[in-house]
Amino acid sequence: MRKIGLILLGLMFLVSKTPAEAYLGTINSGVEVSKVDSKYHFKLIMETGDYRVSLAKMVVNFSNKLKVESVKVNREAFSGVFREEASGENASIYALANAAYDKLPKGKIVVAEIVASAVSTEGTATVSLKEYEVVGPSETSDKKYQIAFENKNIDMEPASVPTPNGTTGFLRFKVSAAGMNANAKCANQLPVSVMVMDNNGVSKTYNEVVLQRKEADGKVNFEGSVLLEGMSSKNSLGVFIKGPKHIQVKYGENNQKEFYNKAGGQVSVGVSENDSPMYDFTGFALMAGDVTGENGRQDGLIDGRDFSLVKSEVVKRTKVAEGGYLAADLNGNCILESQDLALLMVSLMQKQEQLY
Ligand SMILES: [Ca+2]
Ligand SMILES: [Ca+2]
Numbered sequence: 481m482r483k484i485g486l487i488l489l490g491l492m493f494l495v496s497k498t499p500a501e502a503y504l505g506t507i508n509s510g511v512e513v514s515k516v517d518s519k520y521h522f523k524l525i526m527e528t529g530d531y532r533v534s535l536a537k538m539v540v541n542f543s544n545k546l547k548v549e550s551v552k553v554n555r556e557a558f559s560g561v562f563r564e565e566a567s568g569e570n571a572s573i574y575a576l577a578n579a580a581y582d583k584l585p586k587g588k589i590v591v592a593e594i595v596a597s598a599v600s601t602e603g604t605a606t607v608s609l610k611e612y613e614v615v616g617p618s619e620t621s622d623k624k625y626q627i628a629f630e631n632k633n634i635d636m637e638p639a640s641v642p643t644p645n646g647t648t649g650f651l652r653f654k655v656s657a658a659g660m661n662a663n664a665k666c667a668n669q670l671p672v673s674v675m676v677m678d679n680n681g682v683s684k685t686y687n688e689v690v691l692q693r694k695e696a697d698g699k700v701n702f703e704g705s706v707l708l709e710g711m712s713s714k715n716s717l718g719v720f721i722k723g724p725k726h727i728q729v730k731y732g733e734n735n736q737k738e739f740y741n742k743a744g745g746q747v748s749v750g751v752s753e754n755d756s757p758m759y760d761f762t763g764f765a766l767m768a769g770d771v772t773g774e775n776g777r778q779d780g781l782i783d784g785r786d787f788s789l790v791k792s793e794v795v796k797r798t799k800v801a802e803g804g805y806l807a808a809d810l811n812g813n814c815i816l817e818s819q820d821l822a823l824l825m826v827s828l829m830q831k832q833e834q835l836y
Contacts, residue, residue, distance in 0.1 A: 518598050519549065521690070522607075524573075524591045531616050532584040533557075533577060536591055538612040540571045546596040550668050550803060553592045557585040559776045564592065566668075566803040570610065578776060581617055593688070595669065642707035644756075649708035649749040651676065653731070653759040654701045655691065657723055657766045659811035659823045662698045665802040667812030669693060670702040672766075675720040675728075678713035679744045701762045708749065718745030719759070725810055726766040727782055727827065737763040768810040769824035782827050794821050 524540060526533075536558065542548055548566040551573060555561065558575035565572040571594045577584050644650040651674070660667055670691040677683040686709075691702035708714075718740070722728040732745035734757070750756035772789050773779025793808035794816045800806055802814060810820040 516598050516600065519692075520546065520596050520598070522594045522596065524571075524594055526589045526591050526614070528586050528589060528614075528616075530586060532581065532586045533589065533614055534584055534617045535576050535613070535615040537574045537614070538572075538591070539610040540573070540594065541608045541610045542569050542571070542596050543606050543608070545598055545600045547599045548803075549595045549597050551592055551594050551805070552669075552671055554590045555777065557589050557591070561805065561807065564805045565800065566594075567801060584617060593671075593690075595690070642705060644707065644752040646751050648751065649711055649714045650705060650751055650753070650756045651708055651717075651719065651747070651749045651759070652703075652705045652753070652756050653719065653721075654694070654703040654762055655721060655723075655731075655766055656699070656701050656762040657726065657812070658768050658826065659819065660700050661811075662695060662700060664693075664700055664812035666800060666804050666806065666809055666814040667693060667700070668803060671724050672702075672704075673722045673728075674706050675722075676706075676708055676711055677718045677720070677745070678711065679716040680713075682711070682713065684708065684710045699762075703758075705753075705756075714750070715748045716744055717747040717749070718743075719747050719761075721761070721766065722778075722780075723766040723768070725768050725771050725778075725807070727770045727780060729764065729766055731759070731761045731764070734759050735763055736761055739764070767827040767830055769827040771807055771810075782824060786824060787821075787828075790821050790824050794818060 524538075526536070547568060548571045551564040551566050551571045553561045553564045553573060553575045558577050560576035560578050561574075562576065563572050563574035571592070573592050575591070642650075655670075655672075657664075657667070657670060670693070672689050672691055673685060673687045674689050675683055675685040686706045689704055689706045691704035694701050694703050711717075719731045720728050721731065730740050730745075732740035732742060732747065734747075747759060748757075767782075769782035769786050769790070770778045770780065771786050773781065773785060779785075790808045790810070793806075797816055798806060799815045800809075804814055806814070806816055808816055808820055810823045813819075
């Protein structure tokens with residue numbers, strides 16, 4: 481009898497907390513929906529105080545005016561992503577923080593970035609939490625327990641989108657990604673890191689620059705811009721771009737078609753949308769394959785770790801719906817197949833990440 485009691489107690493810890501629909505608030509005037517199809521960036525933020533979190537599972541619902549376009553879990557906080565899915569009004573997240581106890585996230589945690597597009601300008605846009613389960617580790621053992629977060633502690637705030645200010649350099653560019661074509665329905669956006677270096681070696685890195693997918697003649701490119709805060713040079717720049725599953729590539733000139741095997745660069749920027757040219761880097765695609773590393777994160781190399789992960793994943797032939805995410809889906813077509821491994825092999829044959 482005593483044994484049964486203990487088992488029941490253990491199960492109780494694992495029961496998921498699924499509250500009735502919780503109201504998160506009205507989207508404020510800062511993201512007023514004024515035009516159908518316009519896109520809005522949000523950060524999903526969880527305030528946990530001193531509690532550490534090892535797992536977060538939630539469905540965030542947008543209603544009336546917005547449709548979810550993409551969901552990107554913050555991998556700085558959650559390295560294991562099982563689900564980040566955009567489906568109609570819902571953004572579904574299932575992510576694991578895989579780290580030693582004192583490295584687990586706590587406090588103000590950015591769980592994910594969500595992009596939604598306007599489907600209507602009528603009525604009020606609302607955001608609510610349809611279900612959630614947030615789990616923390618025990619300090620004394622690896623037993624999991626629930627942290628019952630108050631709904632008010634989960635908040636949405638508009639993410640910053642760079643806009644030119646008339647004085648700081650404003651770089652506009654487009655890139656392509658190896659293997660991504662019109663079938664890449666799970667790559668609506670490409671979040672990249674952009675490092676800019678001047679001819680004195682002064683550099684700045686800009687993370688989470690979200691590029692938007694543009695499709696023309698069956699070709700898919702990703703376009704975006706970045707405000708070069710902290711860079712005084714606006715000429716002779718080299719631009720280093722690293723994609724979410726890609727090794728860093730250097731771009732030194734417009735219409736580049738191959739490796740830029742020189743020091744420095746010839747990129748010049750203006751200070752506004754009008755006087756900054758759109759740099760076309762699409763002729764030399766970002767090379768895919770850096771999906772993991774020693775700590776389960778990208779490490780700038782495509783090596784045996786990446787190979788093993790992609791190889792073991794692609795045989796599963798896992799599929800997700802359009803707009804979904806699979807870590808090993810290198811061509812972004814929503815299915816794991818041999819093509820993804822082939823892309824990694826192609827990248828392996830090229831040079832490793834360019835750093836000069
Ligand atoms: Ca790697
Ligand atoms: Ca694929």
